[in-house]
Amino acid sequence: MAEALPVLPLDDDDYWADPYPILAELREDHRTAVTPEGIKAILRWDDAEEIKKRPEFINEGLEYIEARGFKPGDPLYEWRRYSIGAQNGEDHRRLRSLVNRALTPKSADKVRPVVRQHVRDLLERHAGDGGFDVRQHIRIVPFLSIAAFLEISPDEAAEVGAKMKGGSGDAFGPNVTQEIRDKANDTFAAVMEFVGELVEDRRREPRDDLLTRLIAAEEDGDRLSREELIVLFTNIFSGAVETTSSVMTSMFMEFARHPDQLELLRSAPDDLVRGAVEEVLRYRPGFYASGNKTTQATELAGLHFETDEPVTTIIGGPNRDPRRYDDPNRFDITRDPTLWSFTFSMGPHFCLGQALARAELQETALAIAAHTRNLELTAEPRWLSRVMVNHVDQCPIRYEFVP
Ligand code: HEM
Secondary structure, three states: OHHHHEEEEOOOOHHHOOOOHHHHHHHHHHHHEEEEOOOOOOHHHHHHHHHHHHEEEEOOOOOHHHHHOOOOOHHHHHHHHOHHHOOOOOHHHHHHHHHHHOOOOOHHHHHHHHHHHHHHHHHHHHHOOOEEEEEHHHHHHHHHHHHHHOOOOOHHHHHHHHHOOOHHHHHHHOOOHHHHHHHHHHHHHHHHHHHHHHHHHHHHHOOOHHHHHHHHHOOOOOOOOOOHHHHHHHHHHHHHHOOOOOHHHHHHHHHOOOHHHHHHHHOOHHHHHHHHHHHHHHHHOOEEEEEEEOOOOOOOEEEOOOOOOOEEOOOHHHHOOOOOOOOOOOOOOOOOOOOOOOOOOHHHOOOOOOHHHHHHHHHHHHHHHHHHEEEEOOOOOEEEOOOOOOOOOOOOOEEEEEE
């Protein structure tokens, strides 16, 4: 029974500052837990894998944001209505197959030189500052990568980015406040309007770019509605920047904390870069949790679920499950890189941008290895509370630049 489950202390800032000891205790002693709102939480690898594979657990639709206080007519509500993450079954497969044509590992490779050059430039520019705050400055790298990937001009990218700056990620997290709701609604109203204008521009003057190709797909029978097209574009843009910059920041942080691991990467960058990136992704997942709901009454993880019951998987649980990872709290870049973590989720909604994110993160790791020496943190980063995309407040570093 849910009442008997231990409660995840989501109202406690100390939990967010370092959730791993609490997650470990709950995972080992109780297997599962429950959020303060009463949503069952999955913590072990095998249970997480099962939930994403079983067809009776689907993604939540509009009820997910209704539970967070959004109403029909709110810009975020209307955006969610067409979002790929809120679709299931045939609608979802149709949207995914369209995006998948563009988001292949091969097309992700074209951003590699962009990332390498930008990280190198950032490192050169801020060397010797004594306080280069990665958290503040790294966002430009995934931002310019996704712009290059989507083939929109730097000006258009800057405009979308400025409109998105208001932020929205926390609107999908636990404990959504009115302030978070207002911010998210303003952001989505501005973004949808701007992308709508971009679509009109491309209709008038088609270009050889992703948006024009998506418009062609829309006009090719009614496979993609105007709303779906605008939202799909923003899904890709918004899914790409905050998550990737979170993991990039963690990469700097963990290399600064584990100089032996960075030295190891320097000794064999080509052999170890994949392992280094997979380890940062496992150790510091960019996403806090991944939600589902049931289509029928069922059992999983020793729990009974009613029809239409929401359930959440706390990604830090499976990522540090000792049944899957030897000594899971050790940061070790020599782990087998083919043993993927839960960071990009699994199943039908498995992250569409994982190949792009991995390419960006690998180039960032190679740039750090090649262009820094004596990398260290100059102040302790603190993890923010009640987020959906994990972020620290700051990550100031010092290093010597190697040309
Ligand atoms: C390290 C960076 C990233 C992390 C940690 C991450 C994580 C995730 C996770 C956990 C999901 C599943 C969400 C759920 O339904 O529970 C997801 C889905 C998605 N991601 Fe990513 N992501 C990253 C980068 C990217 C990038 C670069 C893009 C765009 C190119 C992207 C686009 C998407 C899209 C469109 C979906 C929705 C897929 C669907 O519902 O079928 N992500 N991501």
